[in-house]
Amino acid sequence: MKKLINNPKDIVNELIDGYAAAHSDIVKRVEGYTITARKDIPVKDRVAIVTGGGSGHEPLFEEYVGKGMADAAAHGQIFASPSSAIILEAIKAVDGGKGVLLVYCNYAGDVLNFDMAQEMAIDEGHRVDQVRINDDVSSGPKDRREGRRGTTAAPIILKIAGAAAEAGLDFDSLKKIIQKAVDNSRSLGVSLSACTLPETGLATFSLEDGKMEFGMGLHGEAGIKKVDLLSADDTTITILDLIIQDLPFNSGDEVVALINSYGSTTKMEMYLIAGKLHSYLRGKQIKILSTEIGEFCTSQEMAGISITLFKLDAELKKYYEMPCFAPGFRK
Amino acid sequence: MKKLINNPKDIVNELIDGYAAAHSDIVKRVEGYTITARKDIPVKDRVAIVTGGGSGHEPLFEEYVGKGMADAAAHGQIFASPSSAIILEAIKAVDGGKGVLLVYCNYAGDVLNFDMAQEMAIDEGHRVDQVRINDDVSSGPKDRREGRRGTTAAPIILKIAGAAAEAGLDFDSLKKIIQKAVDNSRSLGVSLSACTLPETGLATFSLEDGKMEFGMGLHGEAGIKKVDLLSADDTTITILDLIIQDLPFNSGDEVVALINSYGSTTKMEMYLIAGKLHSYLRGKQIKILSTEIGEFCTSQEMAGISITLFKLDAELKKYYEMPCFAPGFRK
Amino acid sequence: MKGNLDIKDFKRIMQSINNTIQDNRIVLCQLDSIIGDGDHGVTMAKGLEAAVEKLEIDNPASISGLLKTAGNAITMTIGGVSGPIFGTFFSEMGKAIDASKESVDLKDLAAMFRVSLEKIMRLGGAKPGDKTMVDALEPAVKDIEISSTSTVDIKTAMESMAKAAKKGAESTKDMISLKGKSSYSGERSLGYEDAGANTVYFILSAFYEAV
Amino acid sequence: MKGNLDIKDFKRIMQSINNTIQDNRIVLCQLDSIIGDGDHGVTMAKGLEAAVEKLEIDNPASISGLLKTAGNAITMTIGGVSGPIFGTFFSEMGKAIDASKESVDLKDLAAMFRVSLEKIMRLGGAKPGDKTMVDALEPAVKDIEISSTSTVDIKTAMESMAKAAKKGAESTKDMISLKGKSSYSGERSLGYEDAGANTVYFILSAFYEAV
Numbered sequence A, B: 001m002k003k004l005i006n007n008p009k010d011i012v013n014e015l016i017d018g019y020a021a022a023h024s025d026i027v028k029r030v031e032g033y034t035i036t037a038r039k040d041i042p043v044k045d046r047v048a049i050v051t052g053g054g055s056g057h058e059p060l061f062e063e064y065v066g067k068g069m070a071d072a073a074a075h076g077q078i079f080a081s082p083s084s085a086i087i088l089e090a091i092k093a094v095d096g097g098k099g100v101l102l103v104y105c106n107y108a109g110d111v112l113n114f115d116m117a118q119e120m121a122i123d124e125g126h127r128v129d130q131v132r133i134n135d136d137v138s139s140g141p142k143d144r145r146e147g148r149r150g151t152t153a154a155p156i157i158l159k160i161a162g163a164a165a166e167a168g169l170d171f172d173s174l175k176k177i178i179q180k181a182v183d184n185s186r187s188l189g190v191s192l193s194a195c196t197l198p199e200t201g202l203a204t205f206s207l208e209d210g211k212m213e214f215g216m217g218l219h220g221e222a223g224i225k226k227v228d229l230l231s232a233d234d235t236t237i238t239i240l241d242l243i244i245q246d247l248p249f250n251s252g253d254e255v256v257a258l259i260n261s262y263g264s265t266t267k268m269e270m271y272l273i274a275g276k277l278h279s280y281l282r283g284k285q286i287k288i289l290s291t292e293i294g295e296f297c298t299s300q301e302m303a304g305i306s307i308t309l310f311k312l313d314a315e316l317k318k319y320y321e322m323p324c325f326a327p328g329f330r331k
Numbered sequence C, D: 001m002k003g004n005l006d007i008k009d010f011k012r013i014m015q016s017i018n019n020t021i022q023d024n025r026i027v028l029c030q031l032d033s034i035i036g037d038g039d040h041g042v043t044m045a046k047g048l049e050a051a052v053e054k055l056e057i058d059n060p061a062s063i064s065g066l067l068k069t070a071g072n073a074i075t076m077t078i079g080g081v082s083g084p085i086f087g088t089f090f091s092e093m094g095k096a097i098d099a100s101k102e103s104v105d106l107k108d109l110a111a112m113f114r115v116s117l118e119k120i121m122r123l124g125g126a127k128p129g130d131k132t133m134v135d136a137l138e139p140a141v142k143d144i145e146i147s148s149t150s151t152v153d154i155k156t157a158m159e160s161m162a163k164a165a166k167k168g169a170e171s172t173k174d175m176i177s178l179k180g181k182s183s184y185s186g187e188r189s190l191g192y193e194d195a196g197a198n199t200v201y202f203i204l205s206a207f208y209e210a211v
């Protein structure tokens, strides 16, 4: 895969500068760190939200920083969580006195570093707690959900977190509703082709002609099953069945449906999937409040898609429908 | 390239159904035709905007249908303009009595079919005229601009057209401002890898390892020069120099800058380009009002990017900043 | 082998053309890929499929009606450059004769092709040498016009016409494209045949086979 | 060959480790690709580069300070699992000895590695058999502990320790991953060595070479 880059070692740094330049009406870089933040930090009179994780999944996480979403995101190198030092700096930058909630995807590296940062920040007198996103049903059995990976539910969770924070919820209530949002999210993806690491140009896996893999991770970690390439319709049904039974989603439920491209899968394909998703959920009497379609969480130029269903209740719906204004998510 | 599709012959049809289902709050399908339209057509008390073209470039054109943008889009099959019959139907569906302006990209097939449709619609008593988008500096010399292709300026032109129509401009004034928007737009792209036609699975061209091609068309038509793969910075400068000298853009100008991915080029890469674009234009004292970054006009999964600069004056700026609400463009 | 063609013959001819285009879908896409955008084969295949389907449904009573129906179906269905151009190819042949005409002879046929060619050139603005389907159609029409002044039968004349189209299509190899998507390739279009010119050959050879 | 290691030796050792990791960047990425996410080599390379740079700048006065500085630089710079784990590897060795200690002998060294191993196991929760760097480090630590009760010199002990790490790394081939990104591969991780376990081997063999 050919890529348009400059110095391979400097990618994340340049990426953040370019991002801050392009969206200078909304965000800025916290100088000297791979941190993106709302322009108006530190936030006064409300709890702040810090997210973050490894790079290489753009627009995750930087584009979910903005009004009604995260206050800051701490960025690691490609496919590596940010260090505790960077996360600590993000916490310090946003805390306006009401504390900081860390909302991030559940990977061993992220857990280690966010935990360390939380401990250090508490030592320095900040109030800090965390919620881990673990929506990926393919990465562990239901009775061990705490081991599952966080994937494409991230923008939805951050939407809820940001709206509830903006609404002025206190620290404990905010943590509770973010946790509820996580508990109500399920995702599953399918990959059709490999992604390459920009620094080395190496593919992180290979997938033979005519094959696809369900449940492959955002970094090309092996999935749950490799099968012959299915049609768009059958792919959609396979994913939905696994998601629906897991929560479970029931007749009468109202959901947000998010269809994510991992990179090189086209909008054309995604709309075929959207069509099937709508008719299939209609058949199950599951109502769709909103369909979000696009690249929300990528694995470089990997081909494939993931679907996230997010079950609403009155409270979550209220926060989902509140306005937000981040480069990658607007309501 | 593996794709998630169903019946290859039915792609465009299914794509439009899926699109209408996903964005049923904003758009609908004109039943029986490959036409997407605002839900509230026919429009009363203002001129309507019809756009359209071949499919395979999603989100172009369907995602630019919505409040403050186009009223309808007529869609052809993959890489083939819509037939005159479809365009005629779109004109009839939107015309609320004040006439219809056709705003589309300048390709021989589109010109033939939009011209025929216009003639037929006029015969049926509609007031119809047209503006052709021809922003691509690589597809013809400056003194024969009328032969140039329309590319990634399309969302910007449709933004201006939709805002000015919404503002209630009369037919002739509206045509004039859309033409001014076209005259103030310049684009150029670079391709790094091929795109494949979903129906046949055939690549429409090939590009050797380590090579890139400037000015390649949205359908893989040959470009102006094939060179060794450049860095993100050098790519940006090469494109900008060609665009800037063509209009020309001058010190003191204010512009909108749009950075488009043709398909599999990542946001990561695009932000590197955004960074260089900002510093380079700053050096030339060209002010950027807004930077739009994403997939606006794709060639299936082709790797590569294009840059569009759009020169503002007070009038264009006013219309650019007016709110719009289409699935693929929001202000 | 027949002296005149009636409506049944034209039905068979249209089916034959459709079959040939379906069979050569990929070949035509490949030709269009090299210097154009690669869709020509699937686009034409959709158009002819629609034409033949429309003929089934409408079952036109005259040769003129049949050719107009087929041409309009193509123009209405496929868009692109091919839609209007190849739609016109058929519909203008239909317009060139009276609805009451129950059969056409070689002279009629030659005149019909001529009308078609001229309308296509007016519509698309392409001249011989621009590397388009005109470069196959124009020598082919000249060829059938010569045949029509001789005593050969329609089958022989069509064979010769198809051969002239083939030669015309081959001659596009040495042309620089001045029309359509391949025109952006400029000098790089040299050395490759035009897709639409080959479609003309396929249409005429399928015509010949069905006579 | 020396009985004791002083601060100069440790500076050389850190440089040697850095060089070896830079040289094996791609190898480590390839190992991490197969069952993990492919970044381990570039991540470690960034970490050790940062460590060596930080040592240049801070120029710590003690062995303890040097190891803590190096470890912290890694933890602060690279994130991922490797940042805290391999950062801890160095910083805990530094914490295990007093700042006033001007040189360390084989017994000190063995104790330092032991402290490091135990902290890593507490921090990451990995046990031997989970297919992580612990599977190389744990037998290596046991090996140097045995050496430290004998009369061999540090160089010989380190050579043996590196070999034990190598064997440990190889043993991960037959393990199913229970920790980190490769754990999602489950049984499919069988048959491939763990990347981080190989990093332990590279670190220890570079250590041995620099002694």
Ligand SMILES: Nc1ncnc2c1ncn2[C@@H]1O[C@H](COP(=O)(O)OP(=O)(O)O)[C@@H](O)[C@H]1O
Binding pocket: B079, B080, B081, B108, B109, C032, C036, C037, C038, C039, C040, C041, C043, C044, C080, C081, C082, C083, C085, C120, C124, C125, C126, C131, C132, C133, C134, C179, C180, C181, C194, C195, C196, C197
């Ligand atoms: N102006 C024209 N007049 C006649 N035929 C043309 C003209 N421009 C292009 N063509 C023919 O159309 C063919 C391309 O058709 P097609 O691939 O369907 O169109 P598109 O350019 O829309 O992809 C060319 O191979 C050429 O023979």
Ligand SMILES: Nc1ncnc2c1ncn2[C@@H]1O[C@H](COP(=O)(O)OP(=O)(O)O)[C@@H](O)[C@H]1O
Binding pocket: A079, A080, A081, A108, A109, D032, D036, D037, D038, D039, D040, D043, D044, D080, D081, D082, D083, D085, D120, D124, D125, D126, D131, D132, D133, D134, D179, D180, D181, D194, D195, D196, D197
């Ligand atoms: N819990 C753990 N304890 C110790 N080492 C671990 C643990 N989890 C993973 N590792 C080691 O980390 C290595 C992966 O490092 P790296 O690729 O940098 O991390 P990431 O998973 O963030 O990509 C694995 O090869 C393994 O040796």
Ligand SMILES: [Mg+2]
Binding pocket: A054, A078, A079, A080, A081, D037, D038, D039, D040, D080
């Ligand atoms: Mg990683």
Ligand SMILES: [Mg+2]
Binding pocket: B054, B078, B079, B080, B081, C037, C038, C039, C040, C080
């Ligand atoms: Mg085409």
Ligand SMILES: [Mg+2]
Binding pocket: C032, C036, C037, C038, C039, C040, C181
């Ligand atoms: Mg074509």
Ligand SMILES: [Mg+2]
Binding pocket: D032, D036, D037, D038, D039, D040, D181
């Ligand atoms: Mg890794």
